[in-house]
Amino acid sequence: MAEPQTLPLLEVRGLRKHFGGVKAVDGCDFSVAHGELIGLIGPNGAGKSTVIELLSGLVKPDAGTIVFDGHEIQGLAPHKIFASGLARCFQLAKEWPLLSVLENLLIAIPPDGKDTILHAFTSPRQSRAAEKAARERALEVAEQYRLYPLRNDYAYTLSGGQKRLLEFARIALARPKLALLDEPMAGVNPVLQTQIEAGIRNLLAGGTTVLLVEHNLGFVERLCDRVIVMVAGRVAAVGSMAELRENTIVQDAYLGGTSVA
Amino acid sequence: MAYFVTVATVGAITAILCLGVNISWGWVGQIDLAYYAYVAIGAYGALALELPKAHPTATTTNSYLLGLHWPFIPSLIGATAMGGVAALIVGTIALRRLRGDYIAIITACAALMLTAVLSQDNKLVGGYIGMYGLTEPLNSVLKLGPTGYSYFYLGLCLFALLVVYLVLERIYRSPFGRSLRAVRENDLAAAAFGRNLFSLRLRAYALGGAVGAFGGALFANYLEAWNPASWSLLEVTLLIAGVVVGGRANSRGVIIGSVIIESILPEVSRLFPLLTSNTSIGPSVASILGAGGIIIMLRFRPGGILRERRTTDRGPAVSLPAGAATLTMAESTDG
Structure with a gap:
């Protein structure tokens, strides 16, 4: 090859x-x-x-x-x-207009198959840790792109x-x-x-x-x-x-x- | 008081049904006119699992499918699963390539076909006469009097409503729920960011079908019977009205809307015959007020009484990792 x-x-x-x-x-x-x-x-x-x-x-x-x-x-x-x-x-x-800016950013992070209905209930600690890591990454990038102060605003605004x-x-x-x-x-x-x-x-x-x-x-x-x-x-x-x-x-x-x- | 218990029990069950409608309409943004079919499947399913093969005193030639004579709880679970599986099948056909308005048409067709089949075939679920003959589920164990039992069943339905509410809230806030809302807000962008539209819509649809069937099973156990006349397209419209008036994608709002449209309106409209000589005016007035409610809300408060809540991040601030710069700093070095 x-x-x-x-x-x-x-x-x-x-x-x-x-x-x-x-x-x-x-x-x-x-x-x-x-x-x-x-x-x-x-x-x-x-x-x-x-x-x-x-x-x-x-x-x-x-x-x-x-x-x-x-x-x-x-x-x-x-x-x-x-x-x-x-x-x-x-x-x-x-x-995604009626999602917050932070949620818009979180969607962009590939979920790697962890966005199933079952994942909402099984291994809560693992899911919470993954969500926390995703949030931190998203907010870092938000800061970099000057969107951090807007993270809780609706994206349409x-x-x-x-x-x-x-x-x-x-x-x-x-x-x-x-x-x-x-x-x-x-x-x-x-x-x-x-x-x-x-x-x-x-x-x-x-x-x-x-x-x-x-x-x-x-x-x-x-x-x-x-x-x-x-x-x-x-x-x-x-x-x-x-x-x-x-x-x-x-x-x-x-x-x-x-x-x- | 007994009358109030009846209204409250039906109200709690209807609120569960509205929460199910909210999944497809509120979370994913597609109109599902087959929803009442899943309610009916849950109701028939529960009865088919709980009743014996045919009612011993039946004078007709009707017989029932299954007739397993299961206890209450397993049949409730079984009926819920049946609704989920049925929704999975209809969803696989309706959601693969179709746009929103076509989905509404296909689901309506599926529901009408199911009604036609179930009401024509006497051997399946008793045809037009339907299924009947259940007596107070769980009371063989509880041994309550009629009043005590009605309070018990009200409590059971309120508990079920609470469980459904908590489960759905959890799913709504999970990454799955977030993906669904992204699909609702802009499906092309969601697909471009790695979301499998068909799979997400199908899973949500099956979840909605299961919730509908769960409510239907509770309803059939309450009525102790079910037939094709128990449910129609109008009922789905009223459920959607409950969601629109209460607040699309806001579970608490949906419960409030359900109580207003499905419990308070019909009760208030019962007073109208007292004012006129037309005694059958009540249900018509309820329908008019329900439909009017949709129009008025859509015009003046499209988000409903309680709008969808924006998720607010209150976590600790995040500092930039070493070496990373904001775009302004990069701008100054760019010259």
């Missing part, structure tokens, strides 16, 4: 998803190496978000393979994909920016091998942008590989060594932002002076 580190963490081959006549993802190939922060850019409608949906299992692909950490995960249920170490953020923050931070804190608690971040900078003020950037660096420092979908190209250039460009459901190019600027296909489709559909 080959050394796991030499294989990419994620390898996508011939991924396809059509919605009726719309070829949202149409034969998409790319790979993500261990520990990298890779960007995924492209014009609106290029299929970036659909790729995220397919990778996280919320949408089933029509064709193609997704090999994650040595296992094929295409078509698996979302909870199985999460259990294999792949977590995602949502483009629009999806908090958070501001848009705080909800973004909550999304990051949840990902940090899930400790995934790969985090998919869907436009974390969309509609975010400059102060929060630096915080989110720090949050992304935190994830990387914790050993999480990050795939970042983003429209803010300056930000992508600053953070990502390698960037995937998607156009019309396919990968048009892969490279550093400097290389991509020279690429005529990318220029026409996305970066160029002509207006983009």
Whole structure:
């Protein structure tokens, strides 16, 4: 068997998803190496978000393979994909509104099969110890993401920016091998942008590989060594932002002076 | 006083039933119209386990399934399990791929089918005539008089309500309960964070079915008989009304709502025939007030009388581990 580190963490081959006549993802190939922060850019409608949906299992692909950490995960249920170490953020923050902020964070910690009805009654000491450990971890991360004073608030009362931070804190608690971040900078003020950037660096420092979908190209250039460009459901190019600027296909489709559909 | 004991006993049983409805509607957020089928399964199940094969004085050709002549407690447990298993079967069909509104339709169909089968087949549970012939469960041991026994059974039902309340509160606060509420609040996000939606919904559904069957078994033992007319879709609507009025996902609120909708309203509406010449107006008024209660509460206080309580963390403060920094500090080093 080959050394796991030499294989990419994620390898996508011939991924396809059509919605009726719309070829949202149409034969998409790319790979993500261990520990990298890779960007995924492209014009609106290029299929970036659909790729995220397919990778996280919320949408089933029509064709193609997704090999994650040595296992094929295409078509698996979302909870199985999460259990294999792949977590995602949502483009629009999806908090659990009528749960407290702390509860939102606790849900993100994988329960390891300890969230059954029986566990509510058997081995109370063990359950209490596990709950206490989970609480401490959650509150540490809450402190890190400046959510500690809000821990007892309903999640729906958070501001848009705080909800973004909550999304990051949840990902940090899930400790995934790969985090998919869907436009974390969309509609975010400059102060929060630096915080989110720090949050992304935190994830990387914790050993999480990050795939970042983003429209803010300056930000992508600053953070990502390698960037995937998607156009019309396919990968048009892969490279550093400097290389991509020279690429005529990318220029026409996305970066160029002509207006983009 | 005897009348009050009757109302209180039925009230305690109905509160148990409302707590069961609260699991699917309050915790998971799905409307379960089959709920009365689990209540009926519990009632029939208890009678089928407790009664002999057929009532000795029966003049009809009816006979009963099972007829095991078990004692009270084991048949109560058996009936509860039957409700849980039935809910597991219906849930497996209804919950696998369907959206909320379809779940309501499928569960309603399942319940209507069960009623049709049970009332048509005379050999299963006595058809339309139902099952009857039980005499005061446990009283062969207790040897109480009629008044004493009615107090005993009231006490038993109140104790059962307390046990169900404590058990459900514990589950609600456990990681399982938390996962269920996350599924209710946003199922896609819950799935993306590793929750198996089908498994969680199914387990909650089976738990609800078991609670319904437990209440049904207590009810059948109280009535000492059961037939298809004892329960209908309207009763489920009133149970849901109890949950909505009292406070969805708040067990204490649900008990209060149950008492208001199922005990106080019908008793108050008994007074209406005295005001008009129409003697049968009582139950209709109760239904109107119950349904009106749902509408008024949903409009003006959707959380119910006692809203779902937010869990509050009062534990000691947590300090950051060495080496970790808040995002502001990282921000300043980023420049």
